[in-house]
Amino acid sequence: MNTMHYKGYEAVIEFDEDAEIFHGDVINLRDVITFQGTSAQELKTAFAESVDDYLAFCAERGEEREKPYSGQFVIRTEPALHRALSTVARKEGVSLNKWVTRALERALD
Incomplete structure (x- = not known):
């Protein structure tokens, strides 16, 4: 599956062969941001416009925009x-948080 990125948001792209159109959905949000286009350039433009519209909508309503990741997650493990x-x-x-962060970074290398 293909992905696109814009202003920290990530979208997955699918192609509908019957309709001959690309569909995109921003992932990792509770809010829904979708877009579509018939070409790569049209899809990129629609993605940017959809994210910008979402950000403007949040600003108009005085609401905090939802961020794809907060930088925090809970992990459960055995006490030992x-x-x-x-x-x-x-x-x-170092703190446990710093130690785990470093271990996770090494795991990605």
Whole structure:
């Protein structure tokens, strides 16, 4: 599946062969942002316009725009693992949050 990015928002793109049109949906939001186009350029323009319209709509209503990611997530683990990770982080002189963030970054490399 193809993706597009604009102002921190990510959309997935599908092609409807019968209608000969591209459809896009912004992902990772509770709000719904969709767009479509018949060419790559039209699709890119429609994506940007849809996101900009969404941001303007939020501003007009005085509402906080929904961000794709807050930078926070909850993880549940066994208490023994939690204790072991906290111990390792403390020995390295960093917070558990910082230690886990570094471990996750290394996992992506």
